[in-house]
Amino acid sequence: MSLEFSSSDDTPDLECVIDALDDGDCREIIAVLEEPMTVHEVAEATDRPLSTIYRKLDALSEAGLVEEAGGVRRGRHQKTRYVANLERISIGFDDDNELRVDVDHSSDLPLWSDVTQEF
Template identity: 75%
Template sequence: MSLEFSASDETPGLERVIAALDDGACREIIAVLAEPMTVGEIAEATERPLSTTYRKLEYLTEAGLAEEAVGVREGRHRTSRYVANLERIWIGLDEDNELRVDVDHASGADIWADLQGSH
């Protein structure tokens, strides 16, 4: 059985998406990312160390399941915020019996424009 991806070249590999979804900490982070949050807020909400949170967020962004916005001002510092970047994931066999992955990404452009333009 061969692997085929139904979206553009920007779609992460099936293995990367499945590995991220198989990781309990990654799933927990996705669950709290309904609203854009800083790494500190995510670590606090999931009761995970900052180092683990950074590592898992990198994993999620590489898998295309979370998105980072840089440049949000908090005082004199710029702070990144993250948000889940998916609405639906479908993994299954297509008509040729080939394994496929479809990730429907959330429409986050409006969220990021509001965050970056407001400070």
């Protein structure tokens, strides 16, 4: 039985997912991302510094647990919004007895992926 991490183009890296889920700040960010939010909104909702939010959102994005969902346009600048895009995570063994992680993505995400507000 192999304990190597399974990864492919459509399967998130097991180690990235486990590291993100083992991090309390990441779990808190996932909990507040029920709808698209900017980095500043996430920082305010979690009472965490912007630098922490940027790092954690990078880790969550790499793990496939959070996605960029359109932006908010203010003047010339567009602020990216993030949303948790998962309904369920399962970890198990594949046919070759290698650990594998599957993330069931939210079916609601396409609705938010093209949202852009202009001010």
